[in-house]
Amino acid sequence: MAPDLTLEQVMEKVQDLPTLPDVFFKVNEVVNDPNSSAQDLERVIESDVAISAKLLRLVNSASYGLSRRVDTLMQAIPILGFYTVQNLVMSVSIFEMNAMSADDLKAYWKHSFATGTVASAIAVADGLQGGRSQSLAGLLHDIGMAYMLQDFLSEHQAIREEMLKDNITYIEAEKRILSTTHAEIGGAIAEKWNFPPNLTASIRYHHEPELAEVYRDFAAVTASANAICQLTETGYVHNEGFETSAGACEPYHPLNESAYNHAMREMEKQGQFFEAFIDQMETARKEDLENT
Numbered sequence: 313m314a315p316d317l318t319l320e321q322v323m324e325k326v327q328d329l330p331t332l333p334d335v336f337f338k339v340n341e342v343v344n345d346p347n348s349s350a351q352d353l354e355r356v357i358e359s360d361v362a363i364s365a366k367l368l369r370l371v372n373s374a375s376y377g378l379s380r381r382v383d384t385l386m387q388a389i390p391i392l393g394f395y396t397v398q399n400l401v402m403s404v405s406i407f408e409m410n411a412m413s414a415d416d417l418k419a420y421w422k423h424s425f426a427t428g429t430v431a432s433a434i435a436v437a438d439g440l441q442g443g444r445s446q447s448l449a450g451l452l453h454d455i456g457m458a459y460m461l462q463d464f465l466s467e468h469q470a471i472r473e474e475m476l477k478d479n480i481t482y483i484e485a486e487k488r489i490l491s492t493t494h495a496e497i498g499g500a501i502a503e504k505w506n507f508p509p510n511l512t513a514s515i516r517y518h519h520e521p522e523l524a525e526v527y528r529d530f531a532a533v534t535a536s537a538n539a540i541c542q543l544t545e546t547g548y549v550h551n552e553g554f555e556t557s558a559g560a561c562e563p564y565h566p567l568n569e570s571a572y573n574h575a576m577r578e579m580e581k582q583g584q585f586f587e588a589f590i591d592q593m594e595t596a597r598k599e600d601l602e603n604t
């Protein structure tokens with residue numbers, strides 16, 4: 313069993329994280345403004361020349377299925393969708409600064425992209441406001457897990473062993489081994505990175521939205537999207553014992569069958585692209601490391 317780790321110790325380490333690139337916050341402003349357009353999104357992404365060039369390169373390498381090459385982000389937005397482009401740039405900006413780039417993060421990103429896609433599909437199907445930020449909240453909900461995979465790997469392994477030994481969920485094992493959870497760690501990271509309060513609440517409470525004092529419904533949609541993705545993802549660390557149906561969302565943000573089916577279709581549509589994109593992100597990261 314790994315030594316106990318207190319929230320204070322984790323918080324101290326979290327303070328060492330580098331700050332996020334400006335483009336992250338600029339994109340977030342566009343995401344939160346319901347009047348912003350695809351042009352606005354393109355303009356802010358292109359204000360970071362390195363990230364926008366990288367994004368185009370990754371999209372083109374990952375898009376075996378696209379009928380033509382994408383030369384500008386404006387061409388990518390109608391093909392991939394506003395939510396997807398927004399989430400790609402957020403993931404690249406986190407990945408880019410090497411703060412969250414441990415070697416075995418593939419499953420993490422796959423789960424994150426899927427949760428972002430399902431969260432926005434739920435928001436759209438239920439006619440909720442803020443589908444764009446809901447999508448981003450889905451993408452970032454397990455950011456504390458990414459941090460653990462990188463900086464607390466031995467604790468993470470001890471949690472996994474405990475989980476398998478007693479056939480309990482990841483969160484239960486975390487509570488036994490640590491004095492904190494990946495959701496709490498994620499909340500601390502969100503605060504360190506000055507995320508807006510809806511994102512911070514949804515990260516901190518994505519396993520227990522009922523405890524959120526603010527943005528409870530917003531966190532509940534993230535929790536539901538996470539529950540759906542737990543059912544359908546393979547290779548990810550959680551074992552939360554959800555039912556394999558729309559009923560998985562029941563404790564959080566209940567879905568009717570057609571909203572659930574809509575979410576599943578969206579995930580299927582994007583899945584292959586995300587997988588290819590993650591592969592390309594990892595390849596680019598390894599090349600960058602070799603060149604430095």
Ligand SMILES: [Fe+2]
Nearest residue numbers: 453454518519
């Ligand atoms: Fe989680």
Ligand SMILES: [Fe+2]
Nearest residue numbers: 423453454538
């Ligand atoms: Fe998750």
